Amino acid sequence: MSNHLIAPSILTADFLHLESEIEMLNSSEADLLHLDIMDGVFVPNLTFGFPVIRQIKSVAKKTLDVHLMIVDPDRYLEAYREAGADWLTVHYEACTHLHRTIHRIKELGMKPAVSLNPHTDVSLLENILPDLNMVLIMSVNPGFGGQKFIEQSYAKIRKLKKMITEAGADTLIQVDGGVTETNIGSLIEAGVDVFVVGNTIFSASDPLQVITNLKNN
Numbered sequence: 001m002s003n004h005l006i007a008p009s010i011l012t013a014d015f016l017h018l019e020s021e022i023e024m025l026n027s028s029e030a031d032l033l034h035l036d037i038m039d040g041v042f043v044p045n046l047t048f049g050f051p052v053i054r055q056i057k058s059v060a061k062k063t064l065d066v067h068l069m070i071v072d073p074d075r076y077l078e079a080y081r082e083a084g085a086d087w088l089t090v091h092y093e094a095c096t097h098l099h100r101t102i103h104r105i106k107e108l109g110m111k112p113a114v115s116l117n118p119h120t121d122v123s124l125l126e127n128i129l130p131d132l133n134m135v136l137i138m139s140v141n142p143g144f145g146g147q148k149f150i151e152q153s154y155a156k157i158r159k160l161k162k163m164i165t166e167a168g169a170d171t172l173i174q175v176d177g178g179v180t181e182t183n184i185g186s187l188i189e190a191g192v193d194v195f196v197v198g199n200t201i202f203s204a205s206d207p208l209q210v211i212t213n214l215k216n217n
Helices: 015-026 050-059 073-083 098-107 153-167 184-190 207-215
Strands: 005-008 032-038 063-069 087-091 111-116 134-138 172-176 194-197
Touching: 005 207, 015 050, 015 207, 032 050, 050 063, 050 073, 063 073, 063 194, 073 087, 073 098, 087 098, 087 134, 098 111, 111 172, 134 153, 153 172, 153 184, 194 207
Parallel strands: 005 032, 005 194, 032 063, 063 087, 087 111, 111 134, 134 172, 172 194
Antiparallel strands: none
């Protein structure tokens, strides 16, 4: 059986009952809680900020996997650490000095990751791969939940897996967007280690069972 990780995306949870949603995830087989931070500039949507992250941290028993879809993330790295981020993902497209940003995230005690939009080639990460805890392949265009999986993502995942193997790195591959019980098996085969799942979990009548199914695929 695969040792893949499941990271439910809080963005699709019921924010009116967020504490009970987090408690449900605490009792589930999920490994991480995925928090999508959007600024309305880098992506055409706004989500939540530090107060909500702090509230989630206060009840969460899982690792907080914070994905920054914002411009100029360097301004806020310390603030995300203080709010409770354990893993911190920045976008390749938003960082002018990516190497510096990654090392600052490490200095702050978080695990650094880089995300790539659908149009961005994985080969651009070749020089920084060994420094990364994880690479997040966006398999939808970032900004909104519930989108359809972009099939071209499979080729990107396989190419990235080959790069990681050849570099002798232990970088994880995460995928976000359109992950379902139907396609998770083929994504594991392609080389994905960590799955961000939103709609599939939170729109289900039995989210706990769906998480178990995804985990034991």
